[in-house]
Amino acid sequence: MIPPEPGGPWPCVVIGGGAAGLLAGIFASRGGAPALVLETRKSPGAKIRVSGGARCNLLPSEIAPEDFHTRGSTNVVRNVLQSWPLAEVRRFFEQELGIALKVEETGKVFPVSDDPREVVLGLLGALADAGGILVGSARVATLQRQGPDGPFEMQLEDGRIVRARRVCLATGGLSLPKTGSDGRGFLFASSLGHSILPLRPALVPLLALEPEWATLAGISLVARADVLRGDKRVDSRQGDFLFTHKGFSGPVVLDVSWHFTGETSADARLAMAWLGDGAPDWEALLSRGGRQTLGGTLREHLPRRLVHVLLARAGLEPEGALAGLSREGRKRLVRELSQCELKLAGDEGYRTAEVTDGGVPLAELRTQTLESRNVPGLHFAGEIVDVCGRIGGYNFLWAWVSGRKAGTAIASANRQ
Numbered sequence: 492m493i494p495p496e497p498g499g500p501w502p503c504v505v506i507g508g509g510a511a512g513l514l515a516g517i518f519a520s521r522g523g524a525p526a527l528v529l530e531t532r533k534s535p536g537a538k539i540r541v542s543g544g545a546r547c548n549l550l551p552s553e554i555a556p557e558d559f560h561t562r563g564s565t566n567v568v569r570n571v572l573q574s575w576p577l578a579e580v581r582r583f584f585e586q587e588l589g590i591a592l593k594v595e596e597t598g599k600v601f602p603v604s605d606d607p608r609e610v611v612l613g614l615l616g617a618l619a620d621a622g623g624i625l626v627g628s629a630r631v632a633t634l635q636r637q638g639p640d641g642p643f644e645m646q647l648e649d650g651r652i653v654r655a656r657r658v659c660l661a662t663g664g665l666s667l668p669k670t671g672s673d674g675r676g677f678l679f680a681s682s683l684g685h686s687i688l689p690l691r692p693a694l695v696p697l698l699a700l701e702p703e704w705a706t707l708a709g710i711s712l713v714a715r716a717d718v719l720r721g722d723k724r725v726d727s728r729q730g731d732f733l734f735t736h737k738g739f740s741g742p743v744v745l746d747v748s749w750h751f752t753g754e755t756s757a758d759a760r761l762a763m764a765w766l767g768d769g770a771p772d773w774e775a776l777l778s779r780g781g782r783q784t785l786g787g788t789l790r791e792h793l794p795r796r797l798v799h800v801l802l803a804r805a806g807l808e809p810e811g812a813l814a815g816l817s818r819e820g821r822k823r824l825v826r827e828l829s830q831c832e833l834k835l836a837g838d839e840g841y842r843t844a845e846v847t848d849g850g851v852p853l854a855e856l857r858t859q860t861l862e863s864r865n866v867p868g869l870h871f872a873g874e875i876v877d878v879c880g881r882i883g884g885y886n887f888l889w890a891w892v893s894g895r896k897a898g899t900a901i902a903s904a905n906r907q
């Protein structure tokens with residue numbers, strides 16, 4: 492049930508009870524602007540619950556500017572992130588929410604319990620302690636402003652009306668729509684005069700054009716992914732790679748996937764160096780001659796089924812001896828091992844994408860408050876904004892920090 496208005500429009504209504512919306516609600520309420528958080532789903536934080544392989548990789552342990560992608564200013568992203576340094580975000584979860592955290596070898600931060608429910612419950616507790624209210628099964632259908640300085644009016648799908656002096660839009664993107672993020676927030680933003688930068692799935696598995704790769708479904712190994720445009724290497728990532736029934740996935744693929752979706756993808760190419768347990772100098776290894784077979788030599792470093800596909804692509808037999816390898820054959824094989832071009836047929840789309848690239852441009856927001864430059868009183872937080880991070884807790888970091896920033900700004904405006 493939505494409680495009655497506290498003697499006039501709500502000082503703060505947050506649309507969306509995900510990572511960003513819960514933080515906005517907590518910090519607005521703590522600062523004296525009790526927040527009403529409206530959430531489509533019965534229970535909030537659906538994405539938190541499924542994230543990080545259902546263990547919730549809620550933070551990274553380090554950050555660098557290249558960990559985030561925006562079509563706007565990277566300085567703005569840096570300024571926002573610096574407003575709540577990583578160590579303090581971690582302290583918030585550990586000391587204020589009482590969630591013990593661990594850093595894994597990959598540098599990703601998880602709850603020690605590996606239980607994402609601990610994160611959702613911690614956030615809901617903090618929201619309630621601060622005087623904020625979360626209402627589930629409350630999907631906002633329309634958002635309007637009553638005059639240039641008047642309150643915002645929201646109509647819920649079931650007809651209920653809610654009014655607010657300030658609104659934080661934290662409705663997420665389009666990815667994994669079953670968690671409640673269906674893009675309605677972008678419609679609200681554009682109906683109030685914002686532009687929306689082209690949307691596309693990001694951190695998304697890619698589809699293979701060549702059917703031979705499907706035979707390797709289920710194989711995972713360490714690899715380096717190079718993104719090429721013409722002769723130039725424009726990006727390079729190393730990490731776990733996974734063959735799927737339809738193509739390619741794993742953190743290293745998800746991290747470079749945004750180069751291959753949307754309007755700029757046409758001239759980008761993906762080339763893999765297969766590393767396995769540490770690739771040797773292939774050229775030197777394959778030049779040493781001897782009676783050992785090609786298949787046997789490569790299998791010492793790479794999975795057997797992958798070795799067979801790579802040899803076939805190079806036009807070579809697994810039983811062929813190293814000594815019998817021609818210069819041309821060696822060149823072709825080294826290419827398959829260290830610059831193997833994967834032809835792509837698109838991506839898996841929003842159904843499996845972890846985030847949405849694009850959205851409300853940073854340039855249309857005030858950096859200090861994440862308030863709209865066009866619509867005073869309207870703030871934004873989380874994935875709805877044109878910022879996305881790489882795999883490893885960076886997207887939650889953006890959601891936590893931008894949510895806190897918007898909430899704190901709403902509270903401060905409420906005190907004036």
Ligand SMILES: Cc1cc2nc3c(=O)[nH]c(=O)nc-3n(C[C@H](O)[C@H](O)[C@H](O)COP(=O)(O)OP(=O)(O)OC[C@H]3O[C@@H](n4cnc5c(N)ncnc54)[C@H](O)[C@@H]3O)c2cc1C
Nearest residue numbers: 507509510511531542543548631663671873874884886887
């Ligand atoms: C499978 C998967 C795994 C992931 N794993 C990780 C990970 O381990 N680490 C990481 O950093 N990131 C991860 N991400 C990305 C991360 O979950 C998102 O970046 C983050 O949740 C964005 O937070 P948000 O609050 O902006 O949006 P969301 O979490 O999408 O929340 C938006 C909320 O708004 C609600 N809403 C939308 N429209 C309305 C409306 N009209 N009225 C009311 N409510 C509305 C939705 O129901 C939803 O609850 C993962 C994503 C997916 C899909």
